[in-house]
Every structure is written in C-alpha cells, then in structure tokens.
Amino acid sequence: xxxREQKKKPAPQRQDDEAVExxxxxxxxxEKIKAELDDLLDEIDSVLEExxxxxxxxxxxxxxx
Amino acid sequence: xxxxxxxxxxxxxxIVLRGGGESNPIAASSMLINAYVSSLRQKVGWDFEDExxxxxxxxxxxxxxxxxxxxxxxxxxVLTNGARYYVDHAHPEISTPECSDAREVVVWDKAAEQxxxxxxxxxxxxxxxxxxxxxxxxxxxxxxxxxxxxENYLMDRSVxxxxxxxxxxxxxxxxxxxxxxxxxxxxxxxxxxxxVPFQMSQRADFFEEEVGLETxxxxxxxxTRDEPHCDAQKYRRLHVILGDANLSEISTFLKVGTTALVLxxxxxxxxxxxxxxxxxxxxxxxxxxxIGLSELLELTDGSRMTALDVQWQYFDxxxxxxxxxxxxxxxxxxxxxxxxxxxxxxxxxETDVMSLATQLDWVAKYRMFTGYRERHGLxxxxxxxxxxxxxxxxxxxxxxxxxxxxxxxxxxxxxxxxAMTEPPTTTRxxxxxxxxxxxxxxxxxxNWDSLVFDVxxxxxxxxxxxxxxxxxxxxxxxxxxxxxxxxxxxxxLGA
Numbered sequence: 001x002x003x004r005e006q007k008k009k010p011a012p013q014r015q016d017d018e019a020v021e022x023x024x025x026x027x028x029x030x031e032k033i034k035a036e037l038d039d040l041l042d043e044i045d046s047v048l049e050e051x052x053x054x055x056x057x058x059x060x061x062x063x064x065x
Numbered sequence: 066x067x068x069x070x071x072x073x074x075x076x077x078x079x080i081v082l083r084g085g086g087e088s089n090p091i092a093a094s095s096m097l098i099n100a101y102v103s104s105l106r107q108k109v110g111w112d113f114e115d116e117x118x119x120x121x122x123x124x125x126x127x128x129x130x131x132x133x134x135x136x137x138x139x140x141x142x143v144l145t146n147g148a149r150y151y152v153d154h155a156h157p158e159i160s161t162p163e164c165s166d167a168r169e170v171v172v173w174d175k176a177a178e179q180x181x182x183x184x185x186x187x188x189x190x191x192x193x194x195x196x197x198x199x200x201x202x203x204x205x206x207x208x209x210x211x212x213x214x215x216e217n218y219l220m221d222r223s224v225x226x227x228x229x230x231x232x233x234x235x236x237x238x239x240x241x242x243x244x245x246x247x248x249x250x251x252x253x254x255x256x257x258x259x260x261v262p263f264q265m266s267q268r269a270d271f272f273e274e275e276v277g278l279e280t281x282x283x284x285x286x287x288x289t290r291d292e293p294h295c296d297a298q299k300y301r302r303l304h305v306i307l308g309d310a311n312l313s314e315i316s317t318f319l320k321v322g323t324t325a326l327v328l329x330x331x332x333x334x335x336x337x338x339x340x341x342x343x344x345x346x347x348x349x350x351x352x353x354x355x356i357g358l359s360e361l362l363e364l365t366d367g368s369r370m371t372a373l374d375v376q377w378q379y380f381d382x383x384x385x386x387x388x389x390x391x392x393x394x395x396x397x398x399x400x401x402x403x404x405x406x407x408x409x410x411x412x413x414x415e416t417d418v419m420s421l422a423t424q425l426d427w428v429a430k431y432r433m434f435t436g437y438r439e440r441h442g443l444x445x446x447x448x449x450x451x452x453x454x455x456x457x458x459x460x461x462x463x464x465x466x467x468x469x470x471x472x473x474x475x476x477x478x479x480x481x482x483x484a485m486t487e488p489p490t491t492t493r494x495x496x497x498x499x500x501x502x503x504x505x506x507x508x509x510x511x512n513w514d515s516l517v518f519d520v521x522x523x524x525x526x527x528x529x530x531x532x533x534x535x536x537x538x539x540x541x542x543x544x545x546x547x548x549x550x551x552x553x554x555x556x557x558l559g560a
Contacts, residue, residue: 037432037433037436038436040433040436040469040470041433041436041437041440043469044433044437044453044466044469047456047463047464047466047469048449048452048453048456049452049456049464052448052449052451052452053448055452055455056207056448056451056452056455058081059079059081059206059207059208059455060088060206060208060210061079061080061090061155061156061206061208061210061212062090062154062155062156062210062212063154063210063211063212063281063282064077064153064154064155064156064210064211064212064213064281065077065153065154065212065213065215065280065281065306
C-alpha cells in the first residue's frame with residue numbers, strides 16, 4: 001500500500017448527511033461547465049415527457065433476472 | 066496461465082406499450098422482436114425461416130388491445146451478428162455474441178441498443194394509431210421490480226470456485242464506483258429515499274445474498290449458475306448478475322475489462338492480499354449510497370479502507386500482473402487501455418468526481434439531475450426527478466436524456482452499425498453468424514454451442530461448437546468461401 005499512499009490526495013470535502021448537496025465542480029472550469037449545463041437543461045426541458053406524474057405512475061415492469 | 070477471457074453481456078430491457086390498454090409485456094416484447102426480424106427479411110430478401118413461430122406482427126385488432134390469440138410461446142431469434150434476441154421474464158433481451166475482449170463487448174452492446182431502436186421503428190409501422198412501444202435500458206422501475214444486465218466470462222474449469230468467490234467479492238462490491246448507472250431514491254427494505262436521495266447503482270438495493278443460484282429473488286452477488294455452453298471439462302462460464310446496464314461506453318468498457326482482468330489474476334492466483342469484507346451485502350449497498358466516497362469499509366483482517374482504496378489495491382495488483390505475465394488473457398492492447406482508463410478514472414474519483422461527468426453514467430446523471438433540481442427548485446423526491454431517471458434511459462434517440470450529455474465515446478457509429486449484422490471475427494460467433502447470413506433457410510436451430518442443419522433428405526445434422534475460440538474468421542473464412550452449399554460445408558466439416 002506504500003506506493004498508493006504517496007499518490008493519494010485528500011478526497012473532496014463531503015459530510016455524510018450532506019453528501020448529496022455538497023458536490024462542487026472544480027473552480028477552474030466552473031464557469032464553462034455551468035454554461036454548458038444551462039444549455040443542456042434547456043434542451044432537457046424541451047424533450048421531457050409531458051406528464052411526469054402519469055408516466056412515473058404507469059411505469060411498472062415485471063421482475064426479471 | 067490464464068485462458069482468454071471470452072466474454073459477453075446480456076441485457077433485459079424495460080418495455081412499455083403506450084396507448085394499448087392493459088399491459089402485456091410478454092406480448093409487447095414478442096411483437097417487438099418479430100417486427101425487427103420481419104423487417105430484416107424484407108431488407109435482405111432472404112427466406113428466413115422464423116425462429117419465432119406463431120406471432121404475426123400484423124395481427125392487431127383495431128381497439129388497441131393485444132389479440133388474445135398471441136401465443137405465449139416465447140420468441141427466440143438468433144441474429145446474423147451471432148447475438149440472441151428473445152423474450153425473457155417479460156422483457157426483450159439481447160445477449161451479445163461471444164467477444165474476445167472488452168472493446169468488442171462495447172461494440173456489440175451498443176449494436177444491441179441500435180437493434181432495439183430499429184425494433185421500435187419497425188413496430189411503429191405495424192401498431193395502430195396512438196400506440197407506441199417504449200424501451201428503456203435500465204434495471205429498476207422504482208416500484209420494487211428489478212431486471213438485469215448480466216455478464217459472462219470464460220474461465221479455466223480447474224480453478225476452485227471458492228478462490229473465485231474470495232477474489233472477486235470485494236471487487237464486485239466496489240466496481241460500481243465506475244460501473245454504477247446512478248439512481249434516484251432507494252428501495253432497500255427499511256431505508257427511505259429521504260435517507261438516500263441518490264445512489265450510485267440501480268441494482269445494489271436488490272441483492273440479498275453473497276453466493277447463490279437464484280437470479281430473480283434473494284439475488285446473490287456471486288451467482289453459481291453452471292451452464293458453460295461449451296466443453297464443461299475444460300471451461301467454466303462465470304455468470305455475473307450484479308451489474309447495472311450502462312449507456313456510457315467507458316463504464317461498460319471498464320466494467321467488463323477490469324472484471325476480465327481480475328478474473329485472469331484469480332486464475333493465475335496473483336492476488337496476494339485477502340481483501341475480504343466483513344459484510345459484503347450490506348457493504349454493497351453502503352458503497353452505492355455513499356456518493357461522497359468517504360465511508361470506510363470493514364475488512365475481515367480488521368483493517369478499514371474506502372471503496373476507492375479497495376479498487377486502487379486491485380489496480381496495483383493488475384499493474385504488477387501485467388508486467389509479470391502480460392495481458393494476453395484479456396487482449397494485450399485492450400488490456401493496456403483498460404489499465405490506463407482504470408487508473409485515470411480512479412484518479413478522477415479521488416481528486417474531482419464531477420470531472421468524470423463525461424465518462425461515467427452515475428456521475429453524468431448526478432450532474433444533470435442536480436442541475437435540473439436547482440434550476441426548478443425541486444427536492445430529490447419530486448416526481449419529476451423520477452421521470453428524469455426513467456427518461457435518462459429511454460432508447461428513443463429523440464427522447465433519450467443520456468444522448469444529450471455528450472458523454473465520451475470509445476467506438477464509432479460505423480462500427481456499431483456494422484455490428485448489428487456482422488459477428489466478431491475472433492470467436493465461434495463468427496461461424497454462427499456467417500452460416501446464418503449465407504444459409505439461414507437450411508438452419509433449423511442455432512444455439513451457443515451448436516448449429517443444426519437440414520440439408521434435405523438426410524437426418525438433421527448437428528455441428529458442435531464446443532470451443533468458444535474456434536470457428537473464428539481465421540479458422541473458417543476460406544472454408545466458407547469455398548463451400549457453395551450447406552451440404553458441402555457439412556461434408557467438408559465431416560459432420
């Protein structure tokens with residue numbers, strides 16, 4: 001394990017109960033990523049199925065392997 | 066010396082018939098497959114004798130309900146790329162042909178997606194107005210039901226099964242770090258979606274045992290099914306039911322490539338340290354729920370380490386193994402690419418998880434869903450988040466959320482398109498696929514380990530295919546070129 005210890009950097013700061021909230025993009029690429037993400041989210045809104053409630057409610061599968 | 070890890074993936078797809086009244090997924094799956102097979106007949110113009118008797122795709126009644134006379138005999142087709150396309154437990158399922166390395170698996174797995182897409186298109190020309198078949202490449206309906214994406218790996222029979230279990234278990238529990246497809250919410254008993262709003266794996270909640278034969282309930286992390294479909298004295302086929310269905314090519318590549326490599330190391334007994342976990346089933350779930358990658362896992366030797374540490378340990382052993390033994394068992398150049406990408410991904414997980422949003426399914430999904438949540442001010446348990454979690458996996462190209470993410474590709478669309486009809490050149494799938502291309506009307510049955518010919522007048526003739534690495538292009542191309550009829554082929558083979 002010695003080799004691995006040398007290369008290891010500290011993991012990003014995350015608290016257990018906030019794990020889902022605290023997941024930052026890197027600061028360097030932050031702006032670019034945000035802009036790309038905004039475009040992506042625009043696109044998603046335009047292709048999303050109309051009635052989320054109904055689709056989710058009606059989506060049921062048989063158990064498989 | 067480890068034997069070549071011939072491998073493949075079999076995926077059960079989610080299916081919905083919209084506008085069709087009461088749900089009958091077996092009939093919908095049958096219709097879907099028959100529509101595709103029929104469309105091939107029209108394209109190629111051959112007299113393809115249906116592998117799937119009974120179900121005429123055109124037999125729809127006007128009111129939209131599935132005609133009651135649709136047979137429940139389960140459809141089963143073998144395609145000219147060597148794949149099997151069939152109905153399994155009320156899902157359409159494609160099993161890729163046998164591949165000789167992880168990259169080939171990516172090609173034929175993506176080809177399987179294209180086959181499902183073409184099937185939807187073929188079905189839509191036959192369905193009444195207002196009806197539509199939707200197919201999803203996922204593993205969970207959010208209502209307690211799960212269906213699988215299984216992998217298969219060829220192994221040397223002489224390796225004791227206990228050694229396989231021992232060596233692969235900690236690896237299986239932790240490989241979801243790069244192989245997980247991501248999931249909104251949680252379905253483990255006693256755990257609510259408030260506790261776990263988002264997790265790494267679609268399948269983790271459904272696994273209850275460490276080792277076992279079951280596949281549909283009490284699912285085990287290591288499955289003991291023993292049906293080699295080849296020479297059972299020499300080989301074992303390890304049947305893996307744990308994995309998520311992946312859309313990201315890098316996730317699929319690493320899932321299969323690293324597993325093949327670890328199995329080769331197990332065959333060669335090159336895993337020096339016992340990394341056994343105290344509670345593998347519970348740990349499998351905890352790793353999935355811990356998207357912060359910080360939780361320490363308990364090993365039976367008393368030590369504790371993160372899931373990432375466990376993967377680094379396997380990686381380190383794999384690097385040493387490659388230097389000592391070479392990577393022929395997994396393909397030299399593919400094996401080197403597996404190592405290189407494995408290292409890059411583990412480094413990314415260690416330093417900046419979100420940097421992997423263009424490579425790994427669960428990270429891509431997490432980034433998209435978090436962005437959507439923040440834009441619309443939604444909580445994770447909002448129905449719209451679950452709708453996103455379904456539409457992410459929708460295979461319709463105009464609807465798929467995954468397709469909009471610009472996730473990095475490994476293989477070209479041209480390769481994938483060719484693989485819809487062409488088999489790998491490197492395994493027995495080649496012989497199967499080429500015979501089906503040329504002489505489908507003379508083949509009455511095609512299985513993994515044999516082809517059965519009817520050349521008229523004689524009794525049926527069975528050509529055994531018990532060696533997965535025989536029947537390759539190198540072995541049979543010249544022979545197939547020279548034979549002008551299946552009868553001549555059989556004579557030349559001495560069958």
